[in-house]
Amino acid sequence: AQTVTQSQPEMSVQEAETVTLSCTYDTSESDYYLFWYKQPPSRQMILVIRQEAYKQQNATENRFSVNFQKAAKSFSLKISDSQLGDAAMYFCAYRSNSNYQLIWGAGTKLIIKP
Amino acid sequence: DGGITQSPKYLFRKEGQNVTLSCEQNLNHDAMYWYRQDPGQGLRLIYYSQIVNDFQKGDIAEGYSVSREKKESFPLTVTSAQKNPTAFYLCASSTSGPQHFGDGTRLSIL
Numbered sequence: 001a002q003t004v005t006q007s008q009p010e011m012s013v014q015e016a017e018t019v020t021l022s023c024t025y026d027t028s029e030s031d032y033y034l035f036w037y038k039q040p041p042s043r044q045m046i047l048v049i050r051q052e053a054y055k056q057q058n059a060t061e062n063r064f065s066v067n068f069q070k071a072a073k074s075f076s077l078k079i080s081d082s083q084l085g086d087a088a089m090y091f092c093a094y095r096s097n098s099n100y101q102l103i104w105g106a107g108t109k110l111i112i113k114p
Numbered sequence: 115d116g117g118i119t120q121s122p123k124y125l126f127r128k129e130g131q132n133v134t135l136s137c138e139q140n141l142n143h144d145a146m147y148w149y150r151q152d153p154g155q156g157l158r159l160i161y162y163s164q165i166v167n168d169f170q171k172g173d174i175a176e177g178y179s180v181s182r183e184k185k186e187s188f189p190l191t192v193t194s195a196q197k198n199p200t201a202f203y204l205c206a207s208s209t210s211g212p213q214h215f216g217d218g219t220r221l222s223i224l
Contacts, residue, residue: 044215106156109157
């Protein structure tokens with residue numbers, strides 16, 4: 001069975017600095033998707049970025065980028081120029097290509113220091 | 115605008131009462147999901163449905179029931195058998211892409 005591990009329960013970063021959140025996963029499949037979701041205090045679940053496993057190029061969305069290491073089964077999220085509005089819980093999730101269900105990590109709470 | 119609507123935003127349940135949480139989507143997505151989130155925790159899957167008139171249990175289905183009579187709607191009933199229903203409930207939908215979420219319902223016991 002697939003699993004997703006987020007080893008950092010909490011991270012903090014100074015405003016305007018860069019922070020990296022880690023995520024590792026376990027799967028025997030070769031074709032799958034990976035996602036990072038953000039959940040601010042309002043508790044809305046917001047998609048931040050996604051990566052298709054067959055794509056070698058790392059996904060980027062403005063200040064958010066990933067470091068996808070398929071062989072190492074690692075999918076870290078880098079947030080550049082951190083802003084106060086980035087404070088939230090961040091969840092990493094895995095999805096098989098054959099099943100729409102998501103396998104979720106436990107989440108990392110990101111604190112932004114002004 | 116397309117999206118997922120959950121109602122009500124807040125819900126209170128009395129002892130022995132069944133309550134139903136509504137989830138409606140106009141994204142034309144085939145699959146829909148219900149998650150439970152306890153304070154400081156991640157998401158746990160209650161039920162999911164990949165097609166109308168069909169649904170499967172997730173990891174914590176006991177004490178819950180669902181129906182999928184229409185593609186747009188996937189209501190969740192929290193039955194009196196669920197002894198600890200206080201939580202935040204999120205509904206989501208998807209096709210082959212990422213899951214999209216509603217704003218959630220907070221359920222508490224009176």
